[in-house]
């Protein structure tokens with residue numbers, strides 16, 4: 001037994017998979033690290049390039065402005081010098097003016113010209129021409145000695161000269177490098193934070209799913225008390241609701257099976273015991289006495305009928321419960337259909353003296369599942385036959401009511417009736433009045449429950465009215481519909 005209830009033992013597919021939180025965590029981390037990496041790389045390169053290009057632009061501006069000042073014959077020498085000094089002081093540029101003959105015209109007081117080495121040669125190699133107004137730019141040196149140079153041809157002191165504005169890039173590169181280091185450190189910090197945050201986020205997202213799967217496991221082991229109440233986010237809340245619904249349905253079906261087993265065992269036992277007892281009696285006592293033997297055989301036949309009825313009702317109940325979703329509705333000539341069912345009871349009139357009084361309107365059409373409605377009518381007439389009074393009379397009517405466009409079906413008997421308290425229970429499964437067990441009435445307590453399930457599924461109005469001592473009337477209101485035109489054509493009026 002245990003091995004069947006354990007879901008892990010039999011027929012279970014083994015899936016090779018990782019925990020949700022590990023997968024989520026991994027994805028979150030990859031995503032965060034990816035984004036930060038891209039941002040860091042972009043910052044790193046943009047920062048360096050834009051900072052440098054900004055500085056170089058500034059040097060070019062200075063070069064342009066100084067060219068205009070130095071080249072202007074109307075500006076006094078002193079003003080030109082102070083302008084050059086101003087830029088050298090505030091913008092950290094070094095300015096030289098070199099004549100065509102290689103003489104350094106500025107700065108005048110240059111103390112150690114040998115330190116400049118081949119400055120004239122260098123400038124001339126990058127800019128050989130001496131055309132006034134020509135401009136060129138170049139960089140020299142590597143690493144810390146890297147400089148940006150702006151050269152323009154000017155007229156200075158009536159001499160052809162070149163103005164050189166030189167700016168060291170290396171100190172600039174240092175500060176950029178420092179900033180880039182900060183970018184890397186901050187990025188690393190953010191990556192660690194993303195790692196931790198994504199872990200807790202993944203944990204938070206997967207927790208309710210793990211919780212649900214744990215509870216489903218309990219449910220699979222038969223624990224119907226389990227409550228699915230994870231509601232951290234909408235999808236899980238909906239899943240919880242669905243699982244609660246599923247649990248209730250499984251429980252109902254489980255209860256039904258247990259109840260069925262208990263009732264069936266009980267109801268089968270009694271007739272079987274009787275059959276065995278009377279068969280033994282025939283074998284041992286009444287075998288040679290035709291009168292007694294026939295009486296005992298009668299009991300055996302009755303009990304066998306009871307068994308057949310019980311088995312049939314159980315089969316019908318489970319069939320109806322499993323197939324109620326698919327009502328096979330069609331237009332049905334209720335009048336003809338009812339006559340067909342009443343005909344099945346004609347043997348009662350002939351053999352047992354029953355009176356079946358019928359008052360039926362012709363050609364009443366309704367829309368219903370023929371097979372299931374047949375079961376309803378059959379069960380109601382059977383009950384009337386079983387429970388009617390000494391006069392053995394039952395009244396069956398089928399009448400059209402124009403007021404609500406309904407076809408009113410009713411079965412009346414003359415039995416002892418049903419009291420108000422009993423009326424509440426007769427539609428329940430396996431309900432049988434205490435009296436019915438003492439009377440020789442074949443019954444299972446399933447008949448009216450089958451009626452209720454079928455009529456509820458059709459949404460038809462039905463019920464019972466009863467007067468104690470005078471009998472009961474069970475009724476069903478069928479919706480009236482017009483017949484199918486094709487059918488009418490086939491049947492000449």
Ligand code: ADP
Nearest residue numbers: 383384387426432433436443444445446447448
């Ligand atoms: P059963 O197989 O016992 O007839 P039903 O579900 O058909 O089972 O009926 C349930 C109970 O309702 C019966 O045991 C009986 O007490 C009561 N009942 C049903 N029909 C009638 C009736 N026509 N008159 C009186 N009591 C009835």
